[in-house]
Amino acid sequence: MSDRTDLLLAVADDELILGWRNSEWTGIAPFLEEDVAFSSIAQNEIGHARALYELAATELDTTADALAFDRSPSEYRCAPLVQARLIHDWAGTIARHFLYETADAIRLDALKSSDDAELAGLAAKMDREEVYHRMHAEMWAERLRDEDRFRDALEAQWPSALGVLDGDLRPRLVERVRDLGFELNGADPIEREVSDEFEPLWEEMTSVRRSAPAGAQW
Amino acid sequence: MGGDDLGSALGAGRRAMVTAEKVWDALAEIPDPEIPVISLVELGVVKGVEVENGTVRVDFTPTFMGCPALEVMQRAMEAKISDLGASPEITVRLDDSWSTDDITSEGREKLRAAGFAPPTPRPAAGGIELVQLQRGFRCPYCGSTETRLENLFGPTPCRSIRYCDDCRQPFEQFKTI
Numbered sequence: 001m002s003d004r005t006d007l008l009l010a011v012a013d014d015e016l017i018l019g020w021r022n023s024e025w026t027g028i029a030p031f032l033e034e035d036v037a038f039s040s041i042a043q044n045e046i047g048h049a050r051a052l053y054e055l056a057a058t059e060l061d062t063t064a065d066a067l068a069f070d071r072s073p074s075e076y077r078c079a080p081l082v083q084a085r086l087i088h089d090w091a092g093t094i095a096r097h098f099l100y101e102t103a104d105a106i107r108l109d110a111l112k113s114s115d116d117a118e119l120a121g122l123a124a125k126m127d128r129e130e131v132y133h134r135m136h137a138e139m140w141a142e143r144l145r146d147e148d149r150f151r152d153a154l155e156a157q158w159p160s161a162l163g164v165l166d167g168d169l170r171p172r173l174v175e176r177v178r179d180l181g182f183e184l185n186g187a188d189p190i191e192r193e194v195s196d197e198f199e200p201l202w203e204e205m206t207s208v209r210r211s212a213p214a215g216a217q218w
Numbered sequence: 219m220g221g222d223d224l225g226s227a228l229g230a231g232r233r234a235m236v237t238a239e240k241v242w243d244a245l246a247e248i249p250d251p252e253i254p255v256i257s258l259v260e261l262g263v264v265k266g267v268e269v270e271n272g273t274v275r276v277d278f279t280p281t282f283m284g285c286p287a288l289e290v291m292q293r294a295m296e297a298k299i300s301d302l303g304a305s306p307e308i309t310v311r312l313d314d315s316w317s318t319d320d321i322t323s324e325g326r327e328k329l330r331a332a333g334f335a336p337p338t339p340r341p342a343a344g345g346i347e348l349v350q351l352q353r354g355f356r357c358p359y360c361g362s363t364e365t366r367l368e369n370l371f372g373p374t375p376c377r378s379i380r381y382c383d384d385c386r387q388p389f390e391q392f393k394t395i
Contacts, residue, residue, distance in 0.1 A: 033368075033369045033371075036369060036371050036372065037369065037370065037371040039371075040374075040375055043284040043375055044282065044283065044284045047282065047284020048283055050283070050284070051283055054312065118312070118313070121312070121313030121315075122312050124313075125283065125313065125314045125316075129282060129375070129395060131395075132370050132393065136371070
């Protein structure tokens with residue numbers, strides 16, 4: 001697998017799995033507006049995953065759906081930050097949302113200035129939507145700024161937030177969250193690996209596709 | 219079909235009638251599946267039409283990437299082109315070739331008439347954060363600019379919800395992207 005495909009799959013897996021986790025709030029968010037917001041954000045993230053998988057699929061001679069659903073759990077490259085099941089933990093969900101979107105902006109900036117025109121173009125398109133995710137995340141971080149549960153969740157998730165980015169981009173995350181008024185640093189990053197919480201998600205996410213007879217048309 | 223000279227001659231004659239202009243006209247009849255007051259051409263998602271030997275190639279760019287209407291749009295374009303007697307080839311671009319600035323002025327007016335505040339032009343410099351948060355979006359019902367952001371997200375990825383303090387109506391605003 002080329003470095004490019006590896007990168008595409010890592011970003012696509014992050015977006016797909018976070019989309020899944022965000023969609024778990026559909027119908028049960030603390031209030032209706034957040035129900036709508038998290039559902040819409042989830043839809044965007046899964047749309048981004050699809051586009052990234054399509055680029056990777058060309059190189060691997062497969063399809064976006066096969067990459068999203070036909071790999072075994074150990075083959076996914078998503079960061080532990082997006083794998084955690086945080087349902088019923090709103091402060092933790094907002095902490096992850098804030099950390100992920102802040103990290104993702106740094107990653108998208110790097111991709112937008114890449115020499116790879118295809119990747120740079122796709123990153124620019126994704127970023128048009130991500131701006132809204134960041135606005136939403138930053139409004140919520142501002143609202144919960146002085147809440148202990150939110151602060152504790154930021155501290156707890158910080159090592160896996162660093163793991164979303166390649167090593168050379170991590171100092172920028174420290175700087176960026178500092179600019180936004182949060183002092184988070186000095187942790188050992190948790191690198192990309194499949195966590196215990198991933199397997200049940202994978203079971204559910206792939207269940208329909210695995211149960212369908214071969215050649216099923218959707 | 220091998221050896222059927224008459225059939226192929228008729229087919230060739232029919233195909234010769236298809237022009238890019240006719241294709242554009244046909245595509246302009248396709249409504250957006252989720253906001254049917256505006257057509258795909260007014261939405262600005264058709265980037266190019268090329269006609270060659272009975273094949274019509276359409277360069278198409280998604281609006282919002284997770285929009286479930288994309289496949290419906292593709293199928294509708296294929297059907298329209300087939301109706302013209304040509305074979306459709308739709309290429310979906312995954313680049314940054316669409317923004318809400320590509321919605322035509324006719325399209326904006328139709329959005330407004332249907333109760334959607336059209337997207338504001340993208341700012342020449344700086345982020346769009348302030349654009350979204352500022353007052354000044356015109357209420358599509360009463361025309362007042364005393365409106366405020368209620369929720370960045372709405373019933374589809376392309377919409378935000380605003381509230382008009384004058385006529386006390388919530389309304390939908392097409393996001394600027």
